[in-house]
Amino acid sequence: MRIPIAQQTPAQPPLSPEQQELLAQLRDIHEPAPLAWWPPAPGWWLLAALVVAAVILAALWIQHARDRVRRGRYRQEAVRLLQEVDIESPRATEELNEILKRVAVASYGRRRAGTLTGRQWLSFLEQSGGRPCPPMAQQALLEQLYRRDAFDADANSALQQFAIDWARSHKTRIDDARSTNITEAQSV
16 A cells, blocks of 8 residues: 555654754643642632622611611601591690690600790691691690680691691701700700
């Protein structure tokens, strides 16, 4: 069997001593070392920092939401108490006013809201609530509160609705209330 001429390899000429010396200096091909998992590349450090920052921000947001719910819990309790008042009772106006006063003292402090009566109390409720008091509720607060013989269930109903709305939406000035409470605590 004959090998075709195109497939035959030509004979190599003998190597010179210089070529043999250069060939002896050659080493086998080395593969690069496998990549180590530590230390990670800068991109992984950046990703880790972003994940840590996201976890911290989420924890702060959750804490803030819990604090906001806790700070607003008194509003829910006040609304529940106001809704439980029987407006057909002769003492309904007193009970509604007492709950309003407790919420105002808790929010604004005793010095600022605890001593108010009559028109000053009504003005305070309107300013802190951001809405005017209906005439029927005004009548209940200014007249029925101090007279047991004057009883009007409609006025009590209007006062109850105004009180519920006020408890849900009154403005809170935490800094003013805290400073007042601190001053009150120091004077005791």
